[in-house]
Amino acid sequence: MEDKILDSIIKRVEDEPYRKKFGMELVELEYGYSKVKMTFKEDMENIFGMAHGGAIFSLIDEAFETASNSHGTVAVALSMNITFIKPPSRGDVLFAEAKETSVSRRIGTYDITVKNDVGDLIATCQALVYRKKDKLPFL
Amino acid sequence: MEDKILDSIIKRVEDEPYRKKFGMELVELEYGYSKVKMTFKEDMENIFGMAHGGAIFSLIDEAFETASNSHGTVAVALSMNITFIKPPSRGDVLFAEAKETSVSRRIGTYDITVKNDVGDLIATCQALVYRKKDKLPFL
Amino acid sequence: MEDKILDSIIKRVEDEPYRKKFGMELVELEYGYSKVKMTFKEDMENIFGMAHGGAIFSLIDEAFETASNSHGTVAVALSMNITFIKPPSRGDVLFAEAKETSVSRRIGTYDITVKNDVGDLIATCQALVYRKKDKLPFL
Amino acid sequence: MEDKILDSIIKRVEDEPYRKKFGMELVELEYGYSKVKMTFKEDMENIFGMAHGGAIFSLIDEAFETASNSHGTVAVALSMNITFIKPPSRGDVLFAEAKETSVSRRIGTYDITVKNDVGDLIATCQALVYRKKDKLPFL
Numbered sequence: 354m355e356d357k358i359l360d361s362i363i364k365r366v367e368d369e370p371y372r373k374k375f376g377m378e379l380v381e382l383e384y385g386y387s388k389v390k391m392t393f394k395e396d397m398e399n400i401f402g403m404a405h406g407g408a409i410f411s412l413i414d415e416a417f418e419t420a421s422n423s424h425g426t427v428a429v430a431l432s433m434n435i436t437f438i439k440p441p442s443r444g445d446v447l448f449a450e451a452k453e454t455s456v457s458r459r460i461g462t463y464d465i466t467v468k469n470d471v472g473d474l475i476a477t478c479q480a481l482v483y484r485k486k487d488k489l490p491f492l
Numbered sequence: 493m494e495d496k497i498l499d500s501i502i503k504r505v506e507d508e509p510y511r512k513k514f515g516m517e518l519v520e521l522e523y524g525y526s527k528v529k530m531t532f533k534e535d536m537e538n539i540f541g542m543a544h545g546g547a548i549f550s551l552i553d554e555a556f557e558t559a560s561n562s563h564g565t566v567a568v569a570l571s572m573n574i575t576f577i578k579p580p581s582r583g584d585v586l587f588a589e590a591k592e593t594s595v596s597r598r599i600g601t602y603d604i605t606v607k608n609d610v611g612d613l614i615a616t617c618q619a620l621v622y623r624k625k626d627k628l629p630f631l
Numbered sequence: 632m633e634d635k636i637l638d639s640i641i642k643r644v645e646d647e648p649y650r651k652k653f654g655m656e657l658v659e660l661e662y663g664y665s666k667v668k669m670t671f672k673e674d675m676e677n678i679f680g681m682a683h684g685g686a687i688f689s690l691i692d693e694a695f696e697t698a699s700n701s702h703g704t705v706a707v708a709l710s711m712n713i714t715f716i717k718p719p720s721r722g723d724v725l726f727a728e729a730k731e732t733s734v735s736r737r738i739g740t741y742d743i744t745v746k747n748d749v750g751d752l753i754a755t756c757q758a759l760v761y762r763k764k765d766k767l768p769f770l
Numbered sequence: 771m772e773d774k775i776l777d778s779i780i781k782r783v784e785d786e787p788y789r790k791k792f793g794m795e796l797v798e799l800e801y802g803y804s805k806v807k808m809t810f811k812e813d814m815e816n817i818f819g820m821a822h823g824g825a826i827f828s829l830i831d832e833a834f835e836t837a838s839n840s841h842g843t844v845a846v847a848l849s850m851n852i853t854f855i856k857p858p859s860r861g862d863v864l865f866a867e868a869k870e871t872s873v874s875r876r877i878g879t880y881d882i883t884v885k886n887d888v889g890d891l892i893a894t895c896q897a898l899v900y901r902k903k904d905k906l907p908f909l
Contacts, residue, residue, distance in 0.1 A: 371544035405510035407550030414545040434573040434712035573851035649822035683788035685828030692823040712851040
């Protein structure tokens with residue numbers, strides 16, 4: 354059963370310290386695809402009382418991490434280019450979706466978008482991983 | 493006295509919810525320049541027990557936010573391109589330095605680097621703001 | 632008739648020196664959308680006899696330029712993030728498609744992809760313009 | 771003599787079709803460093819009579835290509851993030867300088883800047899290569 358990989362990631366994410374810090378939830382995970390949910394809460398505010406860029410990026414990176422490791426070998430983030438489109442409102446439920454745009458032996462590329470629960474586009478991201486030969490250590 | 497702007501930002505950052513969430517410290521702030529410090533702690537770990545990309549980005553974004561707002565008018569982040577060079581070790585004290593590379597009437601550009609306390613390069617970032625006419629609301 | 636804008640751009644592109652230099656063709660132009668065609672020829676080769684990154688980027692930028700100026704006011708490119716997926720083969724006919732992902736009063740964002748004529752993804756790009764108030768000077 | 775690598779690249783660049791297309795000159799080449807010169811000419815103009823983004827990027831990419839291949843093994847461009855700071859004037863002599871910011875077994879990262887001959891910053895770029903094991907084929 355190949356789904357052992359996805360199951361292992363789901364379980365591992367459950368215990369991930371950074372995920373807990375933000376109250377993020379892994380909503381969906383497929384090979385090369387992931388969807389993660391997070392509510393924009395008060396402790397994520399910046400000096401203007403808006404969502405800190407770091408919070409939005411963290412949500413993006415969680416989707417990216419899970420999607421890019423879904424093939425069962427370790428994926429190392431190389432670069433990420435984030436564009437901020439529209440600031441979310443306090444209390445907004447945000448969803449990041451990571452989709453694989455290409456995958457070769459050593460490199461994987463991903464498009465990640467963040468939307469709120471009425472579908473407004475909040476941010477987009479283009480990201481790149483280096484794919485190691487090593488299997489995920491927690492399989 | 494123009495330093496009123498920098499003083500206001502420093503005070504505001506002191507109370508910033510997101511800064512507190514990460515235990516970040518604004519070490520230095522000048523016009524177009526900022527240095528922020530953060531210790532890589534357990535609650536910042538990803539599924540591999542390494543620093544989550546979101547944590548490193550958050551540190552970068554804090555330096556970017558403070559440097560780009562240092563001229564006293566509101567700067568809105570448009571895009572950020574982060575390259576991950578070397579993962580930090582648990583307990584590492586990390587420093588992000590944001591330097592303005594250009595500033596025009598409406599656009600500001602910044603280079604941000606993250607290093608650990610022995611000077612290893614952890615990540616680099618190229619970032620862009622839109623500069624509004626509005627004064628910082630908390631001046 | 633609003634199509635005067637698109638017609639003016641199409642005519643202007645016809646005379647554009649850089650377009651001619653590469654033998655690019657504007658295949659389709661709508662508000663916030665553009666498709667440009669280019670054949671990868673010998674004079675676009677790099678030191679490995681492959682397509683120079685500059686040639687692929689030039690095609691992307693042509694689609695970006697035309698799509699972002701299609702609203703009739705001057706759009707100034709701020710930043711572009713290109714990811715190279717797969718090198719084209721000599722003689723490949725390449726198509727760049729630029730799609731607007733968001734447009735506000737002052738900022739527009741675009742996703743641009745390059746494919747060859749059998750649909751292989753060659754490169755992707757995320758790009759940003761500053762939208763001036765000025766009408767296109769050649770309208 | 772290790773300079774055989776640099777000499778081979780210099781010679782190969784001399785014959786590079788794309789370099790000739792733009793009249794670029796490789797001014798300096800060291801391990802992990804390159805400087806390339808180009809004059810902004812009429813055939814590089816866009817629909818506004820300004821320098822086409824593709825021309826500026828081409829100059830950047832030429833410096834990036836030569837710097838990243840200077841270690842003697844094949845470097846494949848993965849991603850490049852360009853920020854446009856100031857448009858050059860017709861006739862401007864432009865210089866792109868590529869500096870290696872990090873190099874590991876498989877990945878190299880570079881900062882590239884473009885300046886005109888009075889030192890104005892025209893554009894900056896952050897770029898990434900995948901380093902193959904293969905030696906340069908023309909050594």
